[in-house]
Amino acid sequence: MYPRLTTTALPRAFAASALLLTLCACGSDSDVPPPVPGVAELQQACARMAGTTVAPSRIGLPSGAATVTAAVLVPAAGELPEYCQLQGSIAARSAGADPIRFQLNLPTTWNQKALMYGGGGFNGVLIDGTAALRDAPAGMARPLAQGYATFGTDSGHDATSYNATDPGRFALNDEMLVNFAHESYKKVKDTAHALMAGYYLRTPSRQYYFGGSEGGREGLVMAQRYPADFDGIVSVVPVIHWTGLFNGFINFSKPQFNGGALNTAEIRLVADAVNTACDGLDGIADGVVSNYLACPARFNLQSLRCAGGADVGDSCLSDAQLATLQAAYGPTVMPFALANGLTTYPGRLFGGEIQPGSEGIGRWITNGQVPQVPTPLATDARGVNYGSSYARYVIARDAAFDVRNFDAATFRTRIQEVSALMDATDPDLSAFLRRGGKLIVRENSGDMAQSPMAGIQYYQSVVARMGQSAVDGFMRLYVSPASNHGGTAASLTTGTLVPTTTDLLAELDRWSTTGTAPADALAQVRNATTAPYTTLASRPMCRFPGYPQYVGGDASLMASYRCATSAP
Incomplete structure (x- = not known):
């Protein structure tokens, strides 16, 4: 279905076509949309997107109208391509609530896919969708540079004036708390699709979500509450059991x-x-606790x-x-x-006591x-x-x-x-499975911000609810040993950085588009920070319950490890 927009903001060359799409009786998912406009048409269209509105009826939750307040054609610079940058807001529904701010980036050379970025902490800061992804290897092209339309939001409150000491102040307003919990992400996604339908004359063939920490919670909430909205989700160190x-x-x-x-x-x-107690449990004394489940007993x-x-x-x-x-x-x-009946939040694992950054x-x-x-x-x-x-x-x-x-x-x-508002602990992902969704979760065993066991226990609850065979068809959980909340890790004894970066967006996209599931061992790398971004070290990130066990050879090479079962 192609959402109705005001057409005054669309280029004259294809405004009539966009309007026809909103009025015709052939708006099902099986319809074949017209070709994506050419680069020149899209360049001309950008400035005219300013002032475009999306009616509340086109947003899948009770909502105010969305308005594009600024539209700028950003020229290619550095690694980022030319794109149309839209900034706007979704009006609040109650007095005293902030609007939901958003930014949508529309590359003029589009791969016909879209990626929503998650937030962090208590949010309150606009996520602009142009940054490198969490845990991305040095040298990896940003999603916008890969041709993705990208977008993000502040989740419905502006905390820039008080975030340092009072980040939760917005929660005094009920609407702002509900938006933070889950509604803003759905509203912004629907708005972004309406605007993409107006600009590209089609909605994306694939819609993904990528977030970490609070953004990881948001991703799981999307799978649980809005299972029809996303084709694939990457959830890194998610704050699952928020309360x-x-x-x-x-x-x-x-x-x-x-x-x-x-x-x-x-x-x-x-x-x-x-x-001293746990370093050698993975077969090598390197200042890294990799056998993360065995350490607490020792x-x-x-x-x-x-x-x-x-x-x-x-x-x-x-x-x-x-x-x-x-x-x-x-x-x-x-x-x-x-x-979901939970009474206990699990404790943290050992091995991340001192980390980089x-x-x-x-x-x-x-x-x-x-x-x-x-x-x-x-x-x-x-x-x-x-x-x-x-x-x-x-x-x-x-x-x-x-x-x-x-x-x-x-x-x-x-x-x-x-x-009931905030926790992303519902183990029933059957609706997400039925629509063909794919979910990749990454936990970091050295995380001191939140417990990686929360993600492990959630995964186990999904398996208990849906069965291992069903879960294997759409969900993967990986654990990055010793990695901190931000994703990095270093040897406690030498200070040497451990390979922790990997391209989970590519894994998700391949799984969603071709059906090829991610391997049980994904390569984590440490690349040089300048071109040509040579890989300096590699190590496997194992699918739970595995961990990288050293088996001999050059400790900086992935081939010197195997994924062994980690157990208490």
Whole structure:
């Protein structure tokens, strides 16, 4: 079906054809659209797209109208091709709510496919769809350069003025919270298709979604709530069990008010102890914990306890510090059931304590700083900041609420409401399977922002619900050992970067268009950062439950590893 647009913004050369498409009785998916206009026509069409509106009736949820506020033909520059950049917004439906901002990039040489980018954190910043994909190898062409039409959104709120310390403030508005939860992505996708139908005279032959962290949650939500909208989804380190994770942030924040913060030396103490216990479990002592499921049985945080439990310096951990770490590495148990019956958020895995880019414990859990209340400092560990914002704005809905007094049982009704909105834990993907959708999930075992076990447990719940054979036909879960939330990893002992990048968009597109499923072992590479982007090292990223086991030879080559089964 080709959505109705106002035609004043379309080039005269094909406005009549676009209008005919919206009016004819042949608007089913089986119709053959007219040829895509030529480059010259598309160049002329771009500026005229400004002012184009998409009626609420063409958006698959109750919505305000969408309006293109700016249309600019961007010349080819660097690696990006010539494209028509559309920026616009979808009007709010209630007083006080922000519009949903979006950007759509339409290459004049189009591969007839589209890719939606996911967001991150609490969103609130416009995702423009021009960046390199998460975990993309150096030298890999960006999707826009590959001919994809790309687009993204701010998810329906503008947090640029307060994101550093109060990222959850928008949640005081019900419409903005629902848009963040799931509605904005559907609305923007429908708007983008309406605009593509007006510009290219057809909607894309394939529509994909690619996101990580919060964006990974968004991708899974699309498969669960809007299974007919996307042909394929890549979900990287997804915040699947959002509500459980954020309650866990609060749990590891509380001990830090009473001596539970860890400084850099104490974090190093933990990292070294983990490495001593678990580095060799993958067949090679290289400062990388690759056998991620075997490590927890071989390392106990209590082995680092100071005699008597008091803080006596950096050579051991106090009881308060151990409480902080136990809350991060241990499960978060809720006193009632959340969406889809879940009561527990799993703990983190060992092996990502110190990582490149200041990732690891210091970025997400504790950095030696005692938290501030009610408003945290921008320099607090990010999990501390996020937990406070969740407690104050999403649950208590009181900016002055003291997170130290947070008790989940007191807020049962509100937490369950939020869980029903936010959590991407529904294991029934049968509708997505029936429409031919493909789903690739990547977890990073060294992730300190969220637990990779949440993704593993979700995958297992889908298998339990749908059966292994059915799941094998449309879903893959891969685990990148030791990789942090941002995707990188380095040897704890030498500092050498580990190969962690891979092209999951190509795997998804091949699976969707040809039916060729991704291999059980995908090549992860570390490329030079300048042309010709020579591959310096490679290692397999194994399909769960596998991990890369060293079998001999050059440790920088993928051929020196095999995917072995990782087990507790």
